[in-house]
Amino acid sequence: MADAGPAFAAALRDVVVRYPGRAPLGPVDLGVAPGEIVAVVGASGAGKSTLLRLLAGLEVPSRGAVIRGAGGGRTGFVFQAATLMPWVDVRANVALPLELAGVPRAEALQRASAGLAAVGLGDRLSARPRQLSGGMAMRASLARALVTEPDLLLLDEPFAALDSVTRRRLIEDLHHLWSGRAPRPAVVFVTHDVEEAVYLAQRVVVLDAATGRVAVELPSPGSLPRPAGWRTDLGYRAAVEELADQLARSMTPPPFPAAEEEVS
Template sequence: MAETDAAFAGALRNVVVRYPGRPPLGPLDLAVAPGEILALVGASGAGKSTILRLLAGLESPSEGAVAGGAGRGRTGFVFQSATLMPWADIQANVALPLDLAGVPREEARRQAAAQLAAVGLGDRLTARPRQLSGGMAMRASLARAMVTEPDLLLLDEPFAALDSITRRRLIEDLHRLWTGRSPRPAMVFVTHDIEEAVYLAHRAVVLDSGTGRVAASLSLPGPLPRPDNWRGNEAYRSTVERLAAELARSMTASAGSNA
């Protein structure tokens, strides 16, 4: 493992993942800097969720190595669905990572309450998941991932099932939570939404739909969090078109190679 990997919140080095009955993913090289927000885009099956699982230590590569992520510091994970325990109230759900880490119950509940307040659910501590809207449930899931103050936060299309207004509000919340941490955590955010990727992140990586390799890496313009009316900015609009073109190119190239 390269010594420079210690400078990254997470890194994949020459990683290959093999599954029965399908072509392997990779080889893949990808690194996430501390405090960086990285958006992963690509066609279904390109390996976006696999990358998150590798960084989280939930899956091991067939070849190559994973640095950072689960290997050092704390890692939080927000899944596509909220995955809350239906029998427990929201405060207990958010406190779960602290309970598992051996934090005393009273302190775990105090930290969970503070994190729920940070995502706008400070008045819903005793609510059950069934009593929450989809957006509220995802806020609770985000609070649970943030309660351990992770160095690396992994998000697997967490807003995909929500309406566009709720998605926008949650992205603003995510930026606010990221800004409020010192040091700021690195984030890797999987999305199929090009506009969401450009608005959310410092950098967008396009994965080849056939091999899972990095087809393109674009630095995204503008400060984070985004200023008001950023979606109307010409730099934003032109970058959306550039990223859409890179995604289309990666899918066309893959289709041609499989023809």
């Protein structure tokens, strides 16, 4: 990964990804500023999860550059499933990335306890993953991603399997965790939900269904965290409708060219 300097926490520059048996994805150009929250939407197969894997360094582009801020930065990743180890308790799960980074076990466990308390699981330190609800498991996964104090936090539809009430609570929690950190991490959040995208992010990126390119970028109105009752705000509702329209456009295939008349 190349060094982006202070302008970006992470960026993709002219990135193309080729897979056997399908059209290539890209080229994609996207920059994420330090402390910015960006949502990514698009049709299934448009390359949303691929984009996150590229930013995380889990996949290498066929062409182009994946750029990170000065020093490379630390990255946290929250997947669609909580991916907690079932054979150890929640605190040990959250402490794992710290221990892998060489933090002494006692310190890692102490920091894991604080991280779980921050997401409302301070009373569940010794619980096993099977004893947690879906929302609790995702909170633990979020705590694990944040415990290393990442410069870049990547979230791949982490709330998709949860009920709407739990999803809303977790979005509010994410906003407050993000705003309470100094410096704030950059966040890239993949979702299929246009309301979630506008509410969560400062900017929404729409990927074209056919090519995986950035079709359009739309700013979200207002500031973060959102004030109470903001979901009924007229500016929010208008932004949701505009995003839904742009997403539909990105999923509409181009018309077939008119057939040329046969010349006799």
